[in-house]
Amino acid sequence: MAEETPVKAVQVKLVLLGEAAVGKSSLVLRFCQGDFNENTSPTIGAAFLTQKCRLENRIVKFEIWDTAGQERFHSLAPMYYRNAQAAVVVYDITKAASLEKAKAWVKELQRQANANIVIALVGNKLDLVSESSTSPAPPASSEAPAEEEEEEGSSEEPSATPTPNETESDDARQVSTAEAEAYAKESGLLFFEASAKTGHNVGEIFTEIAKTIPFDTIVPKSTTNTSGNRRSGNNNNDNGSNNNVNLGEGQQAKKGGCC
């Protein structure tokens, strides 16, 4: 606890994407609160969650945006992608279709988001498959495989949990590590298989993202990108918050010091 390095935290907007019920919210809750809730309902009422990630030379403060269900009818607003420096695209390794959806989201990110956004492809629910030769990760907990991990829009897809007759077997896995990894590699994405339930590999996702973000291009406004335009605050990943007005100033008692 004594390592009080006076490094400034760099704020990074991270957006979550992926099909409903793949565990987007659960991953974030695990990361931010070290928590897993069997019955996560869609995260209602939280604008976004924040969590710090400490690297050797800097602290990265993630501002994590959940889709709030707006992905269901493809109604995510441009605002969602705006200035996002990182994205976590989640699929469920026990549902082949969810990887296809993930690929569509990656395309959407490439269309809508900053050109140099860091994207991590994450296969969630690793805990649902028992030891697998292709998995780079050690087997996770083997407790009750028929968990009810659900989130936004859970009702619409009852097959989100493994098919009952095959619960115990490797066959719960529908997406092989090799297949997803190959796709990630060719698309230039970071790749992980993780379990929000056990916490396996969750921290690693965010640490790796933090390490990969090209901070040199985001740093302070005073060091201008190009042509003496100090007002940059643009489509580039510069948040340009220097000149921005804080509307809440002097209005709400600012909660000091948390997180």
Next chain:
Amino acid sequence: MSNPELELDHYDVIVIGTGLAESIAAASLAKAGKSVLHLDPNEYYGGEQASLTLDELVEWSNSQSSSASSSSSSWNVKYSSTSTTPLDERLQNDRRRYALSLFSAILPSRGDLIDTLISSDVSKYVSFRILDSISLYTSEGEFKKVPGSKEEIFKDKTISLMDKRKLMKFLLFAASDFEESEILKGKENQPLIQFLQTSFSLPTPLSESIIYAISHCSSPSEQTLPALVRTRRYLKSIGRYGNNAFLVGQYGGAGEIAQGFCRACAVFGGTYVLGPSAKPTSIAETPEGVTLDIPCHPRPATASHLISSPNHIPPTLFDTPPSGNPEEQLHTAHCIAITKTLPEALRRKPISSQKTADEEQEQVENDDTSLIVFPTENGRVVRCYVNGEGTGSCPPGQYIIYLSTSIPHISTPSPSEILQPYLAKITNDSVFSAYYVSSRPSSASIPASVSDKIIVLKPYAGSELLTEGLDWEAKQGKAAYHAVIGEGGKGFFEKDITEEEEMGIEDM
């Protein structure tokens, strides 16, 4: 992977259209615990307040000119005489980097929208900057910056000491509770210019500066009392966030703010469907509320309340037939142009030239945003609002120029004939321009609600959209909230205790 159907067959409230007022209503109702289905037949957010990318604007322009606007209710805002220049390859490649507003407006630092942004916490999603300058185009053909604060007035060498005293006297008066004042008595309906000249002995040029650039009137003959009420709000807005009364919303302003409220609504459980599958094929009133057939749902969707702007409501649902009197509409000519060179009006001259040469580097930063007012002979002001790269609405080094002016008739002359001469005064180097006419119904002709179940949001009807339009939308949204919730219900964006606890994990 077929499209999912809606989760529910019944919602407390269905909102159609994602304009700012509708989005505020949707967010506040979801926050109060109502189940909300929010639909928009457009593929983009924002409705009348949308901020569009360059290609979307061209598409919008083409679709307006092709669709016969007369078919729908006359309570709509209508667009006509649309035209755009073609997109060259550079613009085509950069098209997504623009946020062009169909509702270009600045936000007074005090008023309904600011209050709503703060109480709803939507201020977390949207960012604002202070408007850099307000200029008046003088009869000598110069851009004269209008002093924004007391200090700037004192520093202004072009105003005589005597006039400064008169000006300060007026500004103090305008910021006070003048309704009670003897000075105003009997003169409430006087033209503002006359009031300034007779009651405050202000010379004509100074009076005009006040009228156009402080009170933001469209004409010198505007009635004194309503103009003063607005002026007071603008004066009280100065200093809240900076030296200018107004804020500029980033990424296109109104459309981005609307998206922020939609996200807030979704965060509180609201469901969003956009595009053709969200366009109701029928809307009917029932004893319990409303029933809608929507392509995104296999069964009819019902709701206790329907909130919508007039254009999504079938005319047959209105009890009183729309008063189709075209005379009651307010027509405005608009131009949206893009330039890659700094408009002269935004150049900041070094205050004292001897100083700057010595500084380590010239620190004179030109304005990034500006409001420029052109008084005209016919008494109708032409307003020009410029957004630079700092607003995030265009690529670096570029500027978006919005021009608008009230016109008596739709047909002649064309919006480009009217506005092109003013654009030429701002820049001779535009790489893109779009022109159109908007026609707004007078507010008196629209009933506030069709029934107690169908709440119709009125579009802004005045000629001060630039400074008043955003707060109007906020008022409409709030009124719709109260129409649904009723007396004694939960307050508009009222915070509850559990949320205070959640603040702990939310941070910020």
